[in-house]
Amino acid sequence: MVRLEAVTKRFGETVAVDNVSLEVQKGEFLTLLGPSGCGKTTTLRMIAGFEKPTCGSIYINDRPVDNLPPYKREVNTVFQNYALFPHMKVKDNVAFGLRIAGLERSEIKRRVDWALDLVQLTSYGDRYPHQLSGGQQQRVALARAIVCRPRVLLLDEPLGALDLKLRKEMQLELKSLQRHLEMTFIHVTHDQEEALIISDRIAVMESGAVHQVASAAEVYEKPATLFVAQFIGDVNILKVTVADGDGDEAYVQGTESKIPIAVEEHRRYAPGQVLNLAVRPEHVRIGERGARDTGEPQAVLGGVVNNLLYLGSTLKVQVVLPGGDTVTAAFPNSSGRPEFRAGDQVCLSWPVSAGRLLGQ
């Protein structure tokens, strides 16, 4: 539905978007995720037509749009600060695009009512934007964009200005709205949790480049780069050197000891390479070796408990390895408080398949 081919955008000397290729399927909810300044908003603005790519091409519905101004593109945008027209009532804001399209009055009224009903603002048509709360303004912006029935809806951090509780509600609403309309959504956010919740696929960006495009589960469980692993969720990173494998068993050399890893992970790299071993805290267990043995081979290390963190729904234990690295383990609070204290000598373990080798 939307295709970017080797798109680059420079502002003077700065490269905002660096050789990005991306394909968004029809009816897909794709999120561009990354820290501020990573080029995600610039990418969105190029699709909308507010910025021209320095090089590369953008296709919407298989048609190149590089020379089309924003008003000729079959996309609509929900802006970060809503950008509602302050001098128009809510219904006139929503009707703006339809009037320009030259629809009949009765049709405009029908569609405005439909859109306002969809965002649950039926009785707010005669109000002015400043008379609404932030969340309501956000819905008006949404109604104004979807009422034109665009092929693609672009959302530029639409929930950024809302408070946490409202934001969580709107995330679910956006998701169900997108399913209901069967519309293609391209959404920009820096909130990794939001991206995981609402997206079909996530494109993780950093410094203008796309690191990985994959489903939420894949991005979290099989990060393609060290940046992706660290940006999405918590992760333990250990500096390791790839050791010689001997067929069935593969190892990497940590600062102190050999750590077994999955064979298929090992095969991706040559022995001697210095890499990062990434393990999610929830995969790390603390206790006797094989205490929770499920038959899967475990990586086992010894260490000293340094700190216990209470986070409500989870408990975190920080363990310092003899080499000085710190490994954090996370437990659901329901499993009861762990029976150890700072200074205790403990045994760490994780399933071999949970470890992932990543380059720089």
Add this chain to the structure above:
Amino acid sequence: MSRKFMWFYVGLALFFLYLPVLILVVLSFNASRLNVNWTGFTFSWYAELWRDRDIMLAARNSLLVAFVSTAISTVLGTTLALGLYYRRDILNRIVDGLIYVPLVVPETVMGISLLAFYTKMGLGLGLTSVILAHVVFCIPFVTLIVQARLAGLDYHILEAAMDLGATELRALLQVMLPLTVPGIVAGGLLAFTLSLDDFIVTFFTAGPGATTLPIYIYSMVKLGVSPKVNALSTIMLAITAITVITVVFLLRTGSNGRKAHEKAQSSSVTGLPFT
């Protein structure tokens, strides 16, 4: 102690600022022909103004110049401000700096240079030359005020309009212009007062038959300050004061869009029919 001193200080400042004006206004109602003693209240000087053909001609000239130069400078100044808002490149930054030059050039210099320019171009001095001169010094003020208004708007509003299918022109007419109106009106009113009581530039660029009120008052004073001058000055003071107060009011509601729209809301109680 310090509070008392502050009130004293403020009083002194106000006294110096406004006493001369107050005296002028009071004396314009003085029955005495001499500008010294109060001998009784009268409107006769105002009535005499009305009968004085020269004064009425000067007033007519002043108003004509003010209206025409306001109209032209408001259109040009607003266009310039919008143009500078839309496109931001090096050229625009230079123009952005240059438009402020007429604000700081001494009026005498501007008057002389305009006079020299007109002579060079073979343009005879008259009302036209005065109007052109007023347009020149009014444009920066209009541009400045409209720019301030535009700066208070969210640039994304313009993008939103274009995103919804509006061409640049349509976005300008239906979204940007309505939101800029308070600034445009305020700029126009300011231009009007500037034109109405300009003396120096007018003095250099006015030819015979193009006498405006400030020039006429100046020539009257040469023969001694008559109560008629006081009456005329009071009227000009009133016009200027009312205009400036309107400008301040507009700019205040203008800078606070919320207030302006609350007003718009309360003024249309019935609400517009859905169109």
